[in-house]
Amino acid sequence: MTANQNAEPQTDRLEELLIAAAQCFQARGYAATSIDAVARHMGATKGRVYHYFPSKMDLFNAVRERGMQIVFEATEAGYCANLAAADRLTLMALGHVGAMMRHRAFMQVHREGLQMHRFGNATPEQHDAMARHIRQRDAYERRFRDVVRLGADNGVLRVGEPFAITIQSFMSALHSPVTWYSERADDTPEKLEQLAREVVRFAMLGLGVDLAARRWPEIPPLTDALTDEGTP
Protein backbone atom coordinates (compact mmCIF):
# COMPACT_ATOMS: atom_id res chain seq x y z
CA MET A 1 0.00 0.00 0.00
CA THR A 2 2.68 2.42 0.90
CA ALA A 3 4.77 0.94 -1.80
CA ASN A 4 5.09 2.45 -5.21
CA GLN A 5 3.32 5.67 -4.32
CA ASN A 6 4.62 6.53 -7.70
CA ALA A 7 5.19 9.94 -9.25
CA GLU A 8 7.06 10.97 -6.10
CA PRO A 9 10.58 11.80 -7.13
CA GLN A 10 12.97 10.90 -4.39
CA THR A 11 13.91 14.51 -3.77
CA ASP A 12 10.39 15.23 -2.55
CA ARG A 13 10.85 13.00 0.47
CA LEU A 14 13.81 15.00 1.58
CA GLU A 15 11.87 18.19 0.92
CA GLU A 16 9.01 16.91 3.03
CA LEU A 17 11.44 16.11 5.79
CA LEU A 18 12.96 19.58 5.68
CA ILE A 19 9.56 21.21 5.90
CA ALA A 20 8.46 19.05 8.80
CA ALA A 21 11.72 19.77 10.61
CA ALA A 22 11.38 23.50 9.99
CA GLN A 23 7.87 23.52 11.40
CA CYS A 24 8.86 21.57 14.50
CA PHE A 25 11.98 23.60 15.15
CA GLN A 26 10.01 26.77 14.70
CA ALA A 27 7.27 25.70 17.08
CA ARG A 28 9.45 24.58 19.98
CA GLY A 29 13.00 25.57 19.21
CA TYR A 30 15.97 23.35 18.49
CA ALA A 31 16.67 21.95 21.94
CA ALA A 32 13.04 21.22 22.78
CA THR A 33 12.36 19.45 19.49
CA SER A 34 12.96 15.70 19.44
CA ILE A 35 13.75 13.72 16.35
CA ASP A 36 10.76 11.55 17.16
CA ALA A 37 8.56 14.63 17.11
CA VAL A 38 9.77 15.56 13.65
CA ALA A 39 9.17 12.01 12.45
CA ARG A 40 5.70 11.85 13.97
CA HIS A 41 4.92 15.13 12.27
CA MET A 42 5.42 13.32 8.97
CA GLY A 43 3.70 10.15 10.12
CA ALA A 44 7.03 8.36 10.17
CA THR A 45 9.64 7.21 12.68
CA LYS A 46 13.19 8.07 13.60
CA GLY A 47 14.59 5.65 11.09
CA ARG A 48 13.49 7.82 8.24
CA VAL A 49 15.13 10.94 9.63
CA TYR A 50 18.42 9.22 10.39
CA HIS A 51 18.39 7.72 6.93
CA TYR A 52 18.81 11.20 5.48
CA PHE A 53 20.79 12.98 8.19
CA PRO A 54 23.48 11.58 10.46
CA SER A 55 22.55 13.77 13.41
CA LYS A 56 20.01 16.23 14.71
CA MET A 57 22.41 19.09 14.23
CA ASP A 58 22.94 18.18 10.59
CA LEU A 59 19.21 18.24 10.04
CA PHE A 60 19.04 21.62 11.68
CA ASN A 61 21.88 22.90 9.55
CA ALA A 62 20.11 21.74 6.41
CA VAL A 63 16.99 23.66 7.41
CA ARG A 64 19.08 26.66 8.23
CA GLU A 65 20.88 26.54 4.91
CA ARG A 66 17.59 26.33 3.12
CA GLY A 67 16.46 29.43 4.93
CA MET A 68 19.57 31.21 3.78
CA GLN A 69 18.94 30.12 0.22
CA ILE A 70 15.39 31.44 0.37
CA VAL A 71 16.33 34.95 1.45
CA PHE A 72 19.13 35.14 -1.08
CA GLU A 73 16.79 34.21 -3.89
CA ALA A 74 14.07 36.51 -2.62
CA THR A 75 16.34 39.54 -2.77
CA GLU A 76 18.39 38.61 -5.80
CA ALA A 77 16.22 40.44 -8.34
CA GLY A 78 16.24 43.70 -6.40
CA TYR A 79 19.95 43.51 -5.70
CA CYS A 80 20.81 42.96 -9.36
CA ALA A 81 18.23 45.39 -10.75
CA ASN A 82 19.57 48.21 -12.85
CA LEU A 83 17.97 50.95 -10.76
CA ALA A 84 18.83 53.69 -8.31
CA ALA A 85 20.04 52.61 -4.88
CA ALA A 86 16.80 53.52 -3.08
CA ASP A 87 14.74 51.53 -5.55
CA ARG A 88 17.03 48.53 -5.39
CA LEU A 89 16.87 48.63 -1.61
CA THR A 90 13.09 48.85 -1.67
CA LEU A 91 12.86 45.82 -3.90
CA MET A 92 15.29 43.90 -1.73
CA ALA A 93 13.30 44.82 1.35
CA LEU A 94 10.06 43.71 -0.28
CA GLY A 95 11.63 40.42 -1.24
CA HIS A 96 13.00 39.92 2.24
CA VAL A 97 9.72 40.68 3.97
CA GLY A 98 7.82 38.51 1.53
CA ALA A 99 10.13 35.62 2.34
CA MET A 100 9.63 36.22 6.08
CA MET A 101 5.91 35.83 5.62
CA ARG A 102 5.77 33.04 3.07
CA HIS A 103 8.47 30.85 4.61
CA ARG A 104 8.04 31.75 8.22
CA ALA A 105 9.13 28.38 9.60
CA PHE A 106 12.43 28.37 7.74
CA MET A 107 13.05 31.99 8.60
CA GLN A 108 12.55 31.52 12.31
CA VAL A 109 14.87 28.54 12.34
CA HIS A 110 17.33 30.57 10.35
CA ARG A 111 17.19 33.24 13.01
CA GLU A 112 17.55 30.83 15.93
CA GLY A 113 20.51 29.31 14.18
CA LEU A 114 22.30 32.63 14.08
CA GLN A 115 21.68 33.23 17.77
CA MET A 116 23.05 29.80 18.54
CA HIS A 117 26.77 30.47 18.39
CA ARG A 118 26.79 31.58 22.02
CA PHE A 119 28.73 28.89 23.75
CA GLY A 120 30.96 26.10 22.53
CA ASN A 121 29.99 23.94 19.60
CA ALA A 122 31.50 20.59 20.35
CA THR A 123 32.69 18.95 17.16
CA PRO A 124 34.97 20.87 14.80
CA GLU A 125 32.82 19.94 11.82
CA GLN A 126 29.82 21.55 13.43
CA HIS A 127 31.94 24.51 14.31
CA ASP A 128 32.89 25.27 10.76
CA ALA A 129 29.38 24.52 9.54
CA MET A 130 28.45 27.34 11.89
CA ALA A 131 31.32 29.48 10.64
CA ARG A 132 30.22 28.96 7.05
CA HIS A 133 26.72 29.98 7.96
CA ILE A 134 27.91 33.11 9.71
CA ARG A 135 29.88 34.06 6.64
CA GLN A 136 26.80 33.62 4.47
CA ARG A 137 24.79 35.76 6.84
CA ASP A 138 27.47 38.43 6.67
CA ALA A 139 27.50 38.25 2.90
CA TYR A 140 23.74 38.64 2.88
CA GLU A 141 23.76 41.63 5.17
CA ARG A 142 26.63 43.12 3.24
CA ARG A 143 24.39 43.29 0.21
CA PHE A 144 22.00 45.52 2.11
CA ARG A 145 24.89 47.38 3.65
CA ASP A 146 26.45 48.14 0.31
CA VAL A 147 23.26 49.37 -1.27
CA VAL A 148 22.48 51.55 1.72
CA ARG A 149 25.98 52.93 1.67
CA LEU A 150 25.63 53.70 -2.00
CA GLY A 151 22.37 55.54 -1.45
CA ALA A 152 23.84 57.42 1.49
CA ASP A 153 26.82 58.55 -0.58
CA ASN A 154 24.43 59.80 -3.23
CA GLY A 155 22.54 61.71 -0.57
CA VAL A 156 19.33 59.80 -1.25
CA LEU A 157 19.36 57.78 1.95
CA ARG A 158 19.95 59.19 5.39
CA VAL A 159 22.00 57.20 7.85
CA GLY A 160 23.16 57.92 11.39
CA GLU A 161 26.44 57.83 13.15
CA PRO A 162 27.42 54.32 13.90
CA PHE A 163 26.45 53.21 10.42
CA ALA A 164 26.30 49.59 11.57
CA ILE A 165 23.56 50.46 14.04
CA THR A 166 21.43 52.05 11.37
CA ILE A 167 21.70 48.89 9.30
CA GLN A 168 20.89 46.68 12.27
CA SER A 169 17.79 48.69 13.07
CA PHE A 170 16.71 48.58 9.46
CA MET A 171 17.22 44.83 9.21
CA SER A 172 15.47 44.26 12.49
CA ALA A 173 12.39 46.04 11.23
CA LEU A 174 12.44 43.88 8.11
CA HIS A 175 12.72 40.75 10.25
CA SER A 176 9.73 41.61 12.36
CA PRO A 177 7.11 39.58 10.46
CA VAL A 178 8.58 36.34 11.76
CA THR A 179 7.41 37.48 15.16
CA TRP A 180 3.87 38.57 14.47
CA TYR A 181 2.77 37.16 11.16
CA SER A 182 0.71 34.01 11.13
CA GLU A 183 -1.22 32.92 8.10
CA ARG A 184 -4.96 33.21 8.53
CA ALA A 185 -7.71 31.79 6.42
CA ASP A 186 -8.61 35.19 5.04
CA ASP A 187 -5.25 36.34 3.84
CA THR A 188 -5.43 37.05 0.16
CA PRO A 189 -2.26 37.78 -1.76
CA GLU A 190 -3.33 41.43 -1.89
CA LYS A 191 -3.70 41.64 1.88
CA LEU A 192 -0.37 39.97 2.34
CA GLU A 193 1.21 42.43 -0.03
CA GLN A 194 -0.28 45.33 1.86
CA LEU A 195 1.28 44.11 5.08
CA ALA A 196 4.65 43.70 3.43
CA ARG A 197 4.46 47.17 1.92
CA GLU A 198 3.69 48.74 5.26
CA VAL A 199 6.72 47.09 6.87
CA VAL A 200 8.91 48.26 4.01
CA ARG A 201 7.40 51.74 4.06
CA PHE A 202 8.28 52.13 7.73
CA ALA A 203 11.80 50.79 7.30
CA MET A 204 12.54 52.93 4.25
CA LEU A 205 11.16 56.01 5.94
CA GLY A 206 13.64 55.30 8.73
CA LEU A 207 16.30 55.80 6.06
CA GLY A 208 14.65 59.02 4.95
CA VAL A 209 12.86 57.67 1.88
CA ASP A 210 9.18 58.49 1.79
CA LEU A 211 7.57 55.78 -0.31
CA ALA A 212 4.11 57.21 0.23
CA ALA A 213 5.12 60.26 -1.78
CA ARG A 214 7.11 58.31 -4.32
CA ARG A 215 6.42 55.69 -6.94
CA TRP A 216 7.13 52.19 -5.71
CA PRO A 217 9.73 50.62 -7.95
CA GLU A 218 9.01 47.60 -10.07
CA ILE A 219 11.39 44.89 -10.99
CA PRO A 220 12.67 45.68 -14.47
CA PRO A 221 12.81 42.82 -16.96
CA LEU A 222 16.23 41.34 -16.73
CA THR A 223 18.45 41.54 -19.71
CA ASP A 224 20.38 38.47 -20.74
CA ALA A 225 23.54 40.07 -19.49
CA LEU A 226 22.15 40.38 -15.99
CA THR A 227 20.67 36.90 -16.02
CA ASP A 228 24.06 35.31 -16.21
CA GLU A 229 25.60 37.40 -13.49
CA GLY A 230 24.33 35.90 -10.32
CA THR A 231 26.69 35.27 -7.47
CA PRO A 232 29.65 33.49 -8.95
Add this chain to the structure above:
Amino acid sequence: MTANQNAEPQTDRLEELLIAAAQCFQARGYAATSIDAVARHMGATKGRVYHYFPSKMDLFNAVRERGMQIVFEATEAGYCANLAAADRLTLMALGHVGAMMRHRAFMQVHREGLQMHRFGNATPEQHDAMARHIRQRDAYERRFRDVVRLGADNGVLRVGEPFAITIQSFMSALHSPVTWYSERADDTPEKLEQLAREVVRFAMLGLGVDLAARRWPEIPPLTDALTDEGTP
Protein backbone atom coordinates in the same frame (compact mmCIF):
# COMPACT_ATOMS: atom_id res chain seq x y z
CA MET B 1 33.72 29.30 55.66
CA THR B 2 30.73 29.96 53.51
CA ALA B 3 28.80 30.66 56.66
CA ASN B 4 28.14 34.13 57.94
CA GLN B 5 29.23 35.86 54.80
CA ASN B 6 27.57 38.65 56.60
CA ALA B 7 26.19 41.92 55.25
CA GLU B 8 24.37 39.97 52.55
CA PRO B 9 20.70 40.63 53.01
CA GLN B 10 18.73 37.54 52.15
CA THR B 11 17.11 39.17 49.15
CA ASP B 12 20.46 39.43 47.43
CA ARG B 13 20.77 35.68 47.21
CA LEU B 14 17.56 35.51 45.28
CA GLU B 15 18.72 38.40 43.13
CA GLU B 16 21.96 36.60 42.42
CA LEU B 17 20.00 33.52 41.46
CA LEU B 18 17.79 35.46 39.08
CA ILE B 19 20.78 37.02 37.38
CA ALA B 20 22.57 33.71 37.00
CA ALA B 21 19.42 32.15 35.59
CA ALA B 22 18.91 35.02 33.18
CA GLN B 23 22.45 34.68 31.89
CA CYS B 24 22.19 30.94 31.42
CA PHE B 25 18.78 31.11 29.77
CA GLN B 26 20.02 33.82 27.49
CA ALA B 27 23.13 31.93 26.48
CA ARG B 28 21.50 28.60 25.63
CA GLY B 29 17.76 29.09 25.73
CA TYR B 30 15.26 27.62 28.15
CA ALA B 31 15.20 24.02 26.99
CA ALA B 32 18.95 23.67 26.67
CA THR B 33 19.66 25.14 30.08
CA SER B 34 19.85 22.72 32.98
CA ILE B 35 19.22 23.62 36.58
CA ASP B 36 22.66 22.26 37.38
CA ALA B 37 24.16 24.69 34.90
CA VAL B 38 22.47 27.64 36.58
CA ALA B 39 23.68 26.42 39.96
CA ARG B 40 27.23 25.88 38.73
CA HIS B 41 27.18 29.37 37.31
CA MET B 42 26.76 30.62 40.87
CA GLY B 43 29.20 28.14 42.33
CA ALA B 44 26.32 26.32 44.00
CA THR B 45 24.27 23.19 43.48
CA LYS B 46 20.72 22.31 42.58
CA GLY B 47 19.62 22.37 46.18
CA ARG B 48 19.95 26.11 46.30
CA VAL B 49 17.84 26.66 43.19
CA TYR B 50 15.07 24.34 44.32
CA HIS B 51 15.09 26.00 47.70
CA TYR B 52 13.81 29.17 46.07
CA PHE B 53 11.79 27.85 43.14
CA PRO B 54 9.67 24.70 42.97
CA SER B 55 10.40 24.06 39.31
CA LYS B 56 12.48 25.14 36.36
CA MET B 57 9.48 26.80 34.75
CA ASP B 58 8.81 28.85 37.87
CA LEU B 59 12.38 30.07 37.83
CA PHE B 60 12.01 31.00 34.20
CA ASN B 61 8.78 32.82 34.91
CA ALA B 62 10.44 34.81 37.65
CA VAL B 63 13.19 35.90 35.28
CA ARG B 64 10.61 36.76 32.68
CA GLU B 65 8.58 38.79 35.12
CA ARG B 66 11.65 40.66 36.18
CA GLY B 67 12.30 41.49 32.55
CA MET B 68 8.80 42.86 32.26
CA GLN B 69 9.31 44.94 35.37
CA ILE B 70 12.52 46.38 33.95
CA VAL B 71 10.99 47.63 30.71
CA PHE B 72 8.00 49.06 32.51
CA GLU B 73 10.20 51.03 34.85
CA ALA B 74 12.51 52.10 32.05
CA THR B 75 9.68 53.68 30.09
CA GLU B 76 7.61 54.93 32.98
CA ALA B 77 9.13 58.41 33.10
CA GLY B 78 8.62 59.05 29.41
CA TYR B 79 5.12 57.68 29.42
CA CYS B 80 4.06 59.86 32.33
CA ALA B 81 5.96 62.96 31.22
CA ASN B 82 3.91 66.06 30.64
CA LEU B 83 5.12 66.58 27.07
CA ALA B 84 3.95 66.34 23.49
CA ALA B 85 3.31 62.85 22.13
CA ALA B 86 6.42 62.75 19.96
CA ASP B 87 8.61 63.71 22.91
CA ARG B 88 6.99 61.23 25.24
CA LEU B 89 7.48 58.52 22.64
CA THR B 90 11.10 59.47 22.17
CA LEU B 91 11.74 59.21 25.89
CA MET B 92 9.94 55.90 26.09
CA ALA B 93 11.99 54.59 23.19
CA LEU B 94 15.21 55.75 24.80
CA GLY B 95 14.25 54.04 28.02
CA HIS B 96 13.34 50.86 26.21
CA VAL B 97 16.53 50.71 24.20
CA GLY B 98 18.60 51.52 27.25
CA ALA B 99 17.01 48.62 29.06
CA MET B 100 17.72 46.33 26.10
CA MET B 101 21.38 47.16 26.35
CA ARG B 102 21.84 47.31 30.11
CA HIS B 103 19.78 44.24 30.95
CA ARG B 104 20.32 42.21 27.85
CA ALA B 105 20.09 38.82 29.57
CA PHE B 106 16.70 39.54 31.10
CA MET B 107 15.45 41.07 27.89
CA GLN B 108 16.36 38.10 25.76
CA VAL B 109 14.72 35.72 28.19
CA HIS B 110 11.72 38.00 28.21
CA ARG B 111 11.55 37.72 24.45
CA GLU B 112 11.96 33.94 24.36
CA GLY B 113 9.21 33.71 26.92
CA LEU B 114 6.80 35.50 24.66
CA GLN B 115 7.60 33.27 21.73
CA MET B 116 7.04 30.24 23.93
CA HIS B 117 3.25 30.04 23.85
CA ARG B 118 3.35 28.11 20.59
CA PHE B 119 2.14 24.71 21.59
CA GLY B 120 0.43 23.36 24.68
CA ASN B 121 1.54 24.37 28.14
CA ALA B 122 0.91 21.38 30.28
CA THR B 123 -0.24 22.43 33.73
CA PRO B 124 -3.08 24.93 34.08
CA GLU B 125 -1.10 27.01 36.57
CA GLN B 126 1.67 27.46 34.03
CA HIS B 127 -0.92 28.26 31.42
CA ASP B 128 -2.33 31.17 33.31
CA ALA B 129 1.12 32.33 34.36
CA MET B 130 1.66 32.56 30.62
CA ALA B 131 -1.66 34.28 30.10
CA ARG B 132 -0.83 36.84 32.76
CA HIS B 133 2.46 37.52 31.08
CA ILE B 134 0.83 37.97 27.69
CA ARG B 135 -1.56 40.46 29.20
CA GLN B 136 1.32 42.41 30.68
CA ARG B 137 3.07 42.42 27.34
CA ASP B 138 -0.08 43.73 25.70
CA ALA B 139 -0.42 46.40 28.34
CA TYR B 140 3.17 47.43 27.71
CA GLU B 141 2.77 47.63 23.96
CA ARG B 142 -0.52 49.44 24.41
CA ARG B 143 1.36 52.26 26.10
CA PHE B 144 3.42 52.73 22.96
CA ARG B 145 0.37 52.19 20.81
CA ASP B 146 -1.61 54.86 22.61
CA VAL B 147 1.13 57.46 22.46
CA VAL B 148 1.73 56.77 18.78
CA ARG B 149 -1.98 56.99 18.09
CA LEU B 150 -2.13 60.28 19.92
CA GLY B 151 0.75 61.69 17.91
CA ALA B 152 -0.79 60.43 14.69
CA ASP B 153 -4.11 62.09 15.48
CA ASN B 154 -2.27 65.32 16.10
CA GLY B 155 -0.57 64.96 12.75
CA VAL B 156 2.89 64.89 14.33
CA LEU B 157 3.54 61.20 13.72
CA ARG B 158 3.00 59.41 10.45
CA VAL B 159 1.60 55.91 10.48
CA GLY B 160 0.64 53.53 7.72
CA GLU B 161 -2.37 51.51 6.90
CA PRO B 162 -2.54 48.51 9.10
CA PHE B 163 -1.70 50.56 12.15
CA ALA B 164 -0.73 47.43 14.08
CA ILE B 165 2.00 46.69 11.56
CA THR B 166 3.52 50.13 11.94
CA ILE B 167 3.70 49.59 15.68
CA GLN B 168 5.20 46.14 15.28
CA SER B 169 7.89 47.43 12.97
CA PHE B 170 8.63 50.27 15.34
CA MET B 171 8.87 47.96 18.35
CA SER B 172 10.98 45.50 16.43
CA ALA B 173 13.51 48.19 15.66
CA LEU B 174 13.63 49.13 19.33
CA HIS B 175 14.17 45.50 20.27
CA SER B 176 17.10 45.06 17.96
CA PRO B 177 19.89 45.70 20.49
CA VAL B 178 19.24 42.37 22.18
CA THR B 179 20.44 40.80 18.96
CA TRP B 180 23.61 42.73 18.28
CA TYR B 181 24.67 44.50 21.43
CA SER B 182 27.30 42.91 23.60
CA GLU B 183 29.15 44.83 26.23
CA ARG B 184 32.77 45.48 25.41
CA ALA B 185 35.53 46.71 27.62
CA ASP B 186 35.60 50.08 25.90
CA ASP B 187 31.98 51.03 26.15
CA THR B 188 31.69 54.22 28.07
CA PRO B 189 28.28 55.50 29.10
CA GLU B 190 28.59 58.13 26.38
CA LYS B 191 29.26 55.56 23.68
CA LEU B 192 26.37 53.48 24.92
CA GLU B 193 24.13 56.50 24.80
CA GLN B 194 25.17 57.24 21.26
CA LEU B 195 24.20 53.76 20.16
CA ALA B 196 20.84 54.06 21.87
CA ARG B 197 20.19 57.42 20.28
CA GLU B 198 20.93 56.10 16.83
CA VAL B 199 18.44 53.26 17.25
CA VAL B 200 15.81 55.68 18.48
CA ARG B 201 16.60 58.15 15.73
CA PHE B 202 15.99 55.50 13.10
CA ALA B 203 12.80 54.28 14.69
CA MET B 204 11.37 57.74 15.18
CA LEU B 205 12.25 58.72 11.65
CA GLY B 206 10.23 55.71 10.56
CA LEU B 207 7.30 57.48 12.19
CA GLY B 208 8.14 60.69 10.39
CA VAL B 209 9.89 62.47 13.26
CA ASP B 210 13.31 63.81 12.37
CA LEU B 211 15.22 63.95 15.62
CA ALA B 212 18.37 65.15 13.90
CA ALA B 213 16.59 68.40 13.05
CA ARG B 214 14.81 68.66 16.36
CA ARG B 215 15.79 69.05 19.98
CA TRP B 216 15.90 65.77 21.82
CA PRO B 217 13.47 65.92 24.71
CA GLU B 218 14.59 65.73 28.29
CA ILE B 219 12.72 64.20 31.14
CA PRO B 220 11.02 67.03 32.96
CA PRO B 221 11.24 67.02 36.75
CA LEU B 222 8.22 65.22 38.02
CA THR B 223 5.75 67.13 40.05
CA ASP B 224 4.32 65.53 43.15
CA ALA B 225 1.06 65.06 41.36
CA LEU B 226 2.65 62.98 38.66
CA THR B 227 4.73 61.00 41.11
CA ASP B 228 1.68 59.45 42.62
CA GLU B 229 0.06 58.55 39.34
CA GLY B 230 1.84 55.44 38.26
CA THR B 231 -0.18 52.55 36.98
CA PRO B 232 -2.98 52.10 39.45
Add this chain to the structure above:
DNA sequence: GCGAACATACTGCCGGGTATGTTGTCAATC
Protein backbone atom coordinates in the same frame (compact mmCIF):
# COMPACT_ATOMS: atom_id res chain seq x y z
C1' DG C 1 17.04 22.40 69.36
C1' DC C 2 14.65 24.22 65.66
C1' DG C 3 14.27 25.96 61.29
C1' DA C 4 16.38 28.41 57.33
C1' DA C 5 19.61 27.66 53.78
C1' DC C 6 21.75 25.09 51.50
C1' DA C 7 24.59 20.32 49.79
C1' DT C 8 24.53 15.33 48.52
C1' DA C 9 22.60 11.17 46.87
C1' DC C 10 19.25 8.98 44.32
C1' DT C 11 15.34 7.96 40.89
C1' DG C 12 12.93 7.83 36.64
C1' DC C 13 12.21 9.21 32.22
C1' DC C 14 13.05 11.32 28.01
C1' DG C 15 15.59 11.61 23.92
C1' DG C 16 19.90 11.15 20.78
C1' DG C 17 22.11 7.74 18.64
C1' DT C 18 22.84 2.78 17.02
C1' DA C 19 22.15 -1.88 15.69
C1' DT C 20 19.25 -4.73 13.37
C1' DG C 21 15.14 -6.26 11.00
C1' DT C 22 11.71 -5.74 7.00
C1' DT C 23 9.96 -4.58 2.50
C1' DG C 24 9.90 -3.17 -2.17
C1' DT C 25 12.62 -2.44 -6.41
C1' DC C 26 15.72 -3.12 -9.95
C1' DA C 27 19.36 -5.56 -12.55
C1' DA C 28 21.74 -9.27 -13.95
C1' DT C 29 21.72 -14.07 -14.90
C1' DC C 30 19.99 -18.35 -16.46
Add this chain to the structure above:
DNA sequence: GATTGACAACATACCCGGCAGTATGTTCGC
Protein backbone atom coordinates in the same frame (compact mmCIF):
# COMPACT_ATOMS: atom_id res chain seq x y z
C1' DG D 1 10.14 -14.80 -17.00
C1' DA D 2 11.42 -16.78 -12.83
C1' DT D 3 15.32 -16.61 -9.49
C1' DT D 4 18.44 -14.28 -6.84
C1' DG D 5 20.89 -10.97 -4.61
C1' DA D 6 22.04 -6.41 -3.69
C1' DC D 7 20.66 -2.13 -2.20
C1' DA D 8 17.59 1.81 -0.99
C1' DA D 9 14.23 3.27 2.21
C1' DC D 10 12.52 2.90 5.83
C1' DA D 11 10.59 0.62 10.80
C1' DT D 12 11.64 -1.58 15.41
C1' DA D 13 14.16 -2.48 19.37
C1' DC D 14 17.55 -1.23 22.35
C1' DC D 15 21.29 1.39 24.90
C1' DC D 16 22.72 5.01 27.77
C1' DG D 17 23.68 9.58 29.30
C1' DG D 18 21.73 13.75 30.92
C1' DC D 19 18.49 16.14 33.49
C1' DA D 20 14.07 17.49 36.27
C1' DG D 21 12.52 16.52 40.43
C1' DT D 22 12.84 14.34 45.27
C1' DA D 23 14.42 12.63 49.53
C1' DT D 24 17.64 13.08 52.87
C1' DG D 25 21.62 14.89 55.20
C1' DT D 26 24.40 19.00 57.19
C1' DT D 27 25.50 23.46 59.06
C1' DC D 28 24.77 27.77 61.01
C1' DG D 29 22.23 31.38 63.43
C1' DC D 30 19.11 32.38 66.90
